[in-house]
Amino acid sequence: MxxxxxxxxxxxxxxxxxxxxxxxxxxxxxxxxxxxxxxxxxxxxxxxxxxxxxxxxxxxxxxxxxxxxxxxxxxxxxxxxxxxxxxxxxxxxxxxSDDFHARYLVKEKIYEYYVDLSKSRDPFKRLYATHYIYPLDIPRMQRAAKAIEGTHDFSVFCATGTKVTDKTRTVYDARIERIGETGLKFTFRGNGFLYKMVRMLVGTLLKIGNGRLPEQAIELALATCDKKMTGPTAAPEGLFLSEVKY
Amino acid sequence: MxxxxxxxxxxxxxxxxxxxxxxxxxxxxxxxxxxxxxxxxxxxxxxxxxxxxxxxxxxxxxxxxxxxxxxxxxxxxxxxxxxxxxxxxxxxxxxxSDDFHARYLVKEKIYEYYVDLSKSRDPFKRLYATHYIYPLDIPRMQRAAKAIEGTHDFSVFCATGTKVTDKTRTVYDARIERIGETGLKFTFRGNGFLYKMVRMLVGTLLKIGNGRLPEQAIELALATCDKKMTGPTAAPEGLFLSEVKY
The missing domain is CATH 3.30.70.580 (Pseudouridine synthase I, catalytic domain, N-terminal subdomain)
Known part of the structure; x- marks a missing residue:
């Protein structure tokens, strides 16, 4: 067929x-x-x-x-x-061709996550970004994000309820950029992502940026599997599956 | 008070x-x-x-x-x-101060109108732009838009059902720009706009761009009040009241 x-x-x-x-x-x-x-x-x-x-x-x-x-x-x-x-x-x-498979043959996925930093929540972003009004040290977040890159067992950034056993993934790029005066865009490129992994990484990076977790929290979480070094799962509306490569 | x-x-x-x-x-x-x-x-x-x-x-x-x-x-x-x-x-x-009035003291209003030219309608623009998939000669529209600028009786671009009697308005600027690969943005700056005037101007400009009205349609409509020289009222979702100056 x-x-x-x-x-x-x-x-x-x-x-x-x-x-x-x-x-x-x-x-x-x-x-x-x-x-x-x-x-x-x-x-x-x-x-x-x-x-x-x-x-x-x-x-x-x-x-x-x-x-x-x-x-x-x-x-x-x-x-x-x-x-x-x-x-x-x-x-x-x-x-x-008959041997193409949308899931098994994925080489790379790109996710984007958007945050709205406006003082008054932007009504046109409310469905497509998370509103965050607390102070953020963005260079600190950018430094912390580097620890995500590379091949790691990401179990500590995986929500319960998944049947996946091998939780090792390779992240090629974890990037945070300002978009205009009040926007923040996270981009994650990798060979695969675990259940809620991107949202847990964003929640952790926001907590690092707000000074409520140490700059090395992600390194520590990956090394020790200590959930206390992670933040909450960021809200779904900021997340976009941007591209899938084969 | x-x-x-x-x-x-x-x-x-x-x-x-x-x-x-x-x-x-x-x-x-x-x-x-x-x-x-x-x-x-x-x-x-x-x-x-x-x-x-x-x-x-x-x-x-x-x-x-x-x-x-x-x-x-x-x-x-x-x-x-x-x-x-x-x-x-x-x-x-x-x-x-007590003598400020949001309506009577307006000096300038700026409206924006967005059109999505994507082949497949962009789901993230559907509430904030009108989808238009037919060919458009954008330089022709830009030339035609110049006829809007200046002081004119805009009766022909006013929907029925208004109590306003003086339909003379001054438009300082009528501009059309491409936004990225698939977006079109109209900007209108003026001392005031009649009921549905911006949407009727956009509908007329799109019809000019698509070749179904002459390039001089707006000039002719303003000069002769001929409704046949105007297009349909463009859909509301593309329109934004952008700024009001006092």
Whole structure:
């Protein structure tokens, strides 16, 4: 059966996450319903590069699925893009070989996390950034973030409830930049990320920046697995799955 | 009674517009409720620089109101900012003299209008830009926009249902710029704007850019009041009241 790969973007605000669940509004359910409607009500299952949690967004999530017809790529993309809800967009679509797999073959993932530092919360950022009004020493956070880079067992930055056993991941780049006068952008590039890892790293970096954790907290947490050296899990609305590379 | 001036921002998506109406969710009702709650349930009326329509946003709307107590400006701003819903933000607040009036004393208003030119509608712009997928000759639109500048009777660009009799306004600047690869931003600066005037100008400029109206359409519409030389009213979600000057 022909296999297709698609790059999708979504605003996660109104969804209970990517993965299909009973009695919940999910990205997967919306896309599968649209595909199944196009396929004469025969069910089509989609496979993402990985799930995203409730409220988390994607600019470049990748999925693959098998579909029993050979389709013109642009017409198929347009049909899916226009028939899914306005908060889900199908940016690219192409036919791929049968051995392509959106999850198993990931080489690199890029996540972005946005923080709004405005004194009065920006109403246009409220769904796409976390509001943080306390003082932050940004150079201190930038120095602390360097400890994330490299190959580490990230167990201490993994939320419970995951079935993954090998918690070693390689982070190529962990970067913090100012965006305009009141924005802060975190970018994490790596070969994979554990459940809630990015949000736990951001929560820890914010606590370091606010002086409530030592600058070496991440180094110490990774070395000793001491949860006291980590911060809270940052809110989902600031997080975007930006790109997946194969 | 002490008079206060405040600069507010709001995401108009979920509102039936600024002005209070029966059985409708409005910006004015939310702010007046919050002010009245702070004022021991004694009603407080606010006066804006002008109303905005359903779905229209503001980055810098200005209001004034009389309040029976002398308040610390920053504490008052903070109380209002945090007690109004998350899609309304109180950016600045100061005590002003009794003769300040948010509407009568306006010297200049700046409106912005955003268009998303992405092939697949950007889910993160859908509430803050109009999606337009047809070809546009942007230099042609930029030349056409020059005809808006100056002092004109803008009756032909005014929706019905207004009580205003003098429809002469001065536009200081009408500008169109590309924002990134897929964005278009219109900026209009003037001493005042008629009901739906900005959205009618944008709808006309898009139709000129798409070649379905002559490049001189705006000049002709202003000179002859011929509605056939104007385009449709552009959608509200692209429009922002950006700044009001006194």
């Amino acid at each position: 022909p296999r297709y790969k698609a790059v999708i973007a979504y605003d996660g605000t109104h969804y209970a996450g990517f993965q299909i669940q009973q009695n919940a509004h999910t990205i997967q359910a919306e896309i599968e319903q649209t595909l199944s409607r196009l396929n004469n009500q025969q069910h089509v299952t989609i496979h993402p590069s990985g799930r995203t949690d409730a409220g988390v967004h994607a600019k470049g999530q990748v999925i693959h699925f098998d579909y029993p017809h050979v389709m013109d790529e642009e017409r198929f993309r347009f049909a899916l893009d226009t028939q899914t809800p306005a908060d889900i967009s199908v940016r690219k679509l192409e036919r791929v | 002490p008079r206060y001036k405040a600069v507010i921002a709001y995401d108009g998506t979920h509102y039936a517009g600024f002005q209070i109406q029966q059985n409708a969710h409005t910006i004015q009702a939310e702010i007046e409720q919050t002010l009245s709650r702070l004022n021991n349930q004694q009603h407080v009326t606010i006066h804006p620089s002008g109303r905005t329509d359903a779905g229209v946003h503001a980055k810098g709307q200005v209001i004034h109101f009389d309040y029976p107590h002398v308040m610390d400006e920053e504490r008052f701003r903070f109380a209002l900012d945090t007690q109004t819903p998350a899609d309304i933000s109180v950016r600045k607040l100061e005590r002003v």
